[in-house]
Amino acid sequence: MQFSGGVYNPTQKHQNTPIMAHKHHPKEARIRAVQQHDGGRPASEICKEMNISPATLKRWRDQLHLLAPPDAAKMREQEKTIEHMARVVAEQAVQIRILQMALEKKR
Numbered sequence: 121m122q123f124s125g126g127v128y129n130p131t132q133k134h135q136n137t138p139i140m141a142h143k144h145h146p147k148e149a150r151i152r153a154v155q156q157h158d159g160g161r162p163a164s165e166i167c168k169e170m171n172i173s174p175a176t177l178k179r180w181r182d183q184l185h186l187l188a189p190p191d192a193a194k195m196r197e198q199e200k201t202i203e204h205m206a207r208v209v210a211e212q213a214v215q216i217r218i219l220q221m222a223l224e225k226k227r
Contacts, residue, residue: 150180
């Protein structure tokens with residue numbers, strides 16, 4: 121421990137170490153950075169351009185839960201299947217209701 125001037129300040133332990141300022145990057149910039157990385161741009165280039173660490177880029181990727189292109193295509197296909205099945209179920213519900221009404225009239 122070094123004392124400078126008589127008062128000990130624990131925040132000044134490492135006086136020669138530069139302190140990194142906390143930077144706030146807008147969500148759009150984070151999304152763009154992750155998309156560029158997913159698109160094949162090297163992380164080192166993105167990190168250097170945005171003045172961030174590779175760990176920050178990885179954390180953004182994990183936080184944003186962006187899907188890789190093959191996963192996104194598979195997800196769209198599954199959504200189409202779900203929509204189709206929902207239409208089929210709706211049509212069957214209408215048919216069941218029509219048959220129930222017809223049975224009620226016969227009684």
